[in-house]
Amino acid sequence: xxxxxxxxxLPVATFAATPLVDAFTPGDxxxxxxxxxxxxxxxxIRGAMDLPARRLLPGGDQPWEGGRLSFTMKVDPQRPNYxxxxxxxxxxxxxxxxxxxxxxxxxxxxxGDVDVLAVSDDEPRYNGRFYYCTTPLPRTLTAGKTxxxxxxxxxxxxxxxxxxxxQYQQPMKTPTRAIYRVATHTDGCYVxxxxxxxxxxxxxxxxxxxxxxxxDALKKRVNRTLDGCLKSRRPLNQMQAQLLAHAYFxxxxxxxxxxxxxxxxxxxxxxxxxxxxxxxxxxWHDPATWNPDWFGLGxxxxxxxxxxxxxAPSLDAKIDGEKTRRDGWSEMFRASRDWLRTHRRWYTNQxxxxxxxxxxxxxxxxxxxxxxxxxxxxxxxxLYEALGLLPWTGSDTDQGAEKQLGANYxxxxxxxxSRELGYVGGYGEILGEMVDAYEAARAPGQDGDPxxxxxxxxxxxxxxxxxxPMSDEEGFRAMRLETxxxxxxxxxxxxxxxxxxxxxxxTPLYAAAVTLxxxxxxxxxxxxxxxxxxxxxxxxxxxxRLRADFGLLTAPDDFEVIRAQPARNQPLPxxxxxxxxxxxxxxxxxxxxxxxxxxxYVSLYWRARMGINGLARVHYLTPRFQQVAVVYEDVKxxxxxxxxxxxxxxxxxxxxxxxxxxxxIDSSLAGELLPIPKFPPDVPIxxxxxSPFAGRADFxxxxxxxxxxxxxxxxxxxxxxxxxxxxxxxxxxxxGRSLPLDAPxxxxxxxxxxxxxxx
Numbered sequence: 091x092x093x094x095x096x097x098x099x100l101p102v103a104t105f106a107a108t109p110l111v112d113a114f115t116p117g118d119x120x121x122x123x124x125x126x127x128x129x130x131x132x133x134x135i136r137g138a139m140d141l142p143a144r145r146l147l148p149g150g151d152q153p154w155e156g157g158r159l160s161f162t163m164k165v166d167p168q169r170p171n172y173x174x175x176x177x178x179x180x181x182x183x184x185x186x187x188x189x190x191x192x193x194x195x196x197x198x199x200x201x202g203d204v205d206v207l208a209v210s211d212d213e214p215r216y217n218g219r220f221y222y223c224t225t226p227l228p229r230t231l232t233a234g235k236t237x238x239x240x241x242x243x244x245x246x247x248x249x250x251x252x253x254x255x256x257q258y259q260q261p262m263k264t265p266t267r268a269i270y271r272v273a274t275h276t277d278g279c280y281v282x283x284x285x286x287x288x289x290x291x292x293x294x295x296x297x298x299x300x301x302x303x304x305x306d307a308l309k310k311r312v313n314r315t316l317d318g319c320l321k322s323r324r325p326l327n328q329m330q331a332q333l334l335a336h337a338y339f340x341x342x343x344x345x346x347x348x349x350x351x352x353x354x355x356x357x358x359x360x361x362x363x364x365x366x367x368x369x370x371x372x373x374w375h376d377p378a379t380w381n382p383d384w385f386g387l388g389x390x391x392x393x394x395x396x397x398x399x400x401x402a403p404s405l406d407a408k409i410d411g412e413k414t415r416r417d418g419w420s421e422m423f424r425a426s427r428d429w430l431r432t433h434r435r436w437y438t439n440q441x442x443x444x445x446x447x448x449x450x451x452x453x454x455x456x457x458x459x460x461x462x463x464x465x466x467x468x469x470x471x472x473l474y475e476a477l478g479l480l481p482w483t484g485s486d487t488d489q490g491a492e493k494q495l496g497a498n499y500x501x502x503x504x505x506x507x508s509r510e511l512g513y514v515g516g517y518g519e520i521l522g523e524m525v526d527a528y529e530a531a532r533a534p535g536q537d538g539d540p541x542x543x544x545x546x547x548x549x550x551x552x553x554x555x556x557x558x559p560m561s562d563e564e565g566f567r568a569m570r571l572e573t574x575x576x577x578x579x580x581x582x583x584x585x586x587x588x589x590x591x592x593x594x595x596x597t598p599l600y601a602a603a604v605t606l607x608x609x610x611x612x613x614x615x616x617x618x619x620x621x622x623x624x625x626x627x628x629x630x631x632x633x634x635r636l637r638a639d640f641g642l643l644t645a646p647d648d649f650e651v652i653r654a655q656p657a658r659n660q661p662l663p664x665x666x667x668x669x670x671x672x673x674x675x676x677x678x679x680x681x682x683x684x685x686x687x688x689x690x691y692v693s694l695y696w697r698a699r700m701g702i703n704g705l706a707r708v709h710y711l712t713p714r715f716q717q718v719a720v721v722y723e724d725v726k727x728x729x730x731x732x733x734x735x736x737x738x739x740x741x742x743x744x745x746x747x748x749x750x751x752x753x754x755i756d757s758s759l760a761g762e763l764l765p766i767p768k769f770p771p772d773v774p775i776x777x778x779x780x781s782p783f784a785g786r787a788d789f790x791x792x793x794x795x796x797x798x799x800x801x802x803x804x805x806x807x808x809x810x811x812x813x814x815x816x817x818x819x820x821x822x823x824x825x826g827r828s829l830p831l832d833a834p835x836x837x838x839x840x841x842x843x844x845x846x847x848x849x
Contacts, residue, residue: 133147
């Protein structure tokens, strides 16, 4: 223990600047002339810290296109090459910068394993300092060459959910962010020269406003919504009915114990029954619910289940002179349950929605017609599978459970993260959905399933490693969600986030107030101390959608629960005051490292949807600068003998390439063969479909600056990590032990070693 403490207190060594093959400064005439720069619809500027730079302007041939910057740069003819661009971290810009090499597009415009050079930033990426984006140059285009022709093109932001090209590709209306430097190099870890001007972090200011007065606005907002629902002369939609039913138990609302709530929920269920009776498919395409095939009639069922007591006297009344409510509603909710169990989804957040609404449908039948309900164990199996407490078996078929991912696939990893095709940032924040599942299985005011509660706490603790210190949009001290290495993330930087996100139908307190887990309570108390809780409520109040009312409804009572807890003094693990730490999740292939004043996030299993790509994503934060990079890594796996050939896609890195751009644009990656490893024996290898097994290696090794990472993702094998020659020993940041390096280090099943190598 003493040795581990000594190692963790050692200062982080200063690492030398990355040797460059070439570099040039856009906006500097001499540098541009040396690199044969040709700029179209562009302007030279004096940017941050009065440094020269270039930015590209709107006005291309298409509304969404802007200027272009062409240039030549030296490369290494024998080694893999990278290109790094330097940007100012205080600039917000939604436009994309797309790199081309020898006339071919490098990477994909949306969620590909190689990103465009600059994606949209929602807020300042690194206030007061520069950040660097690094992308690998295609080996097929640099091999044997000493120089390549490169081009940076600009276009407007993209919206990933757009159904048409016009919805997806937005017009470009403003100049791009400024480009301060472009460099080529052969080491994926880019450390800028010591004499390069970097700026400083903003002053450490703690937010003091807004304060508790936001609860007054919150209660007015929610009560206004509830009052509108209570007074509506038309049947409510099922989301409105569900909100009313939950508010029936919240003392400060106009709905508390209000008989009108029971009347409105009853009318809503009758209306849903009439719609379902006329057109059963309408229940799965309810326009009031977003992604309606995830919900079925679960929200209406939840409302009926919550109010089953006061509704009971009217259950034997007939609907339109036909069936009784009891019989009609029971039939409808059983149909909802059965439709959802045959339409399950394997992404963790999605199956949680589906299976929670499946279970809600079941609970409504239990409440109004128990003779026709499933046994509780049968229904709860779906909930437990979605929560990672039982193996996920997929949709039900006439031949039994589909089991398309085998008999031993869990939705939550052993370390407590949602399990998909790697670490998930925004979509991995599933605490709200998990608490919804917990609430669906308990009566108001009563304790719920302790097994589910423990699983919520486990995931909460794992997520805490993925919050890093960075100021909020106004420059105040904050923690943010790590999205840089999130495989489904396209928003940077991540939102201000401590224990839990504050958007839509949840609040930062939702899970912490349910579990009272010390780590979660400590995170919330840190949020209170740094003045970010009431700011989160103020942000949520700006969202006018009904979904936001669900989260706001619980916030005041949850606040009182947390405020009554003793001080935990457990800041988030990546907080500046905390000791060094490493969190590694081998099932998701992700590592989070805090070492001194550096933070390093690495996704070793990076957007490898169809085959093993040998690429890792890195987000490196230091006091001087920040880097996001896609870098080459070494992998080991058992080949299946099959490969996947990259199509000529330039837009999406999935879904048949997404919407197609006009004109002839070729991908620099087209034709690359990605090997597919052996799958578990009970899982078939799908043809041209993504799978959590298709791109996952058995062993990853990555050297990134002073860090050497070895990760074994298997449950039964052992691999060896070989350190570079000339290093006798090095500290392992995971175990805290100093390891001799005179022989390869053996890494056992589901374990990780992170060596910190000296200069």
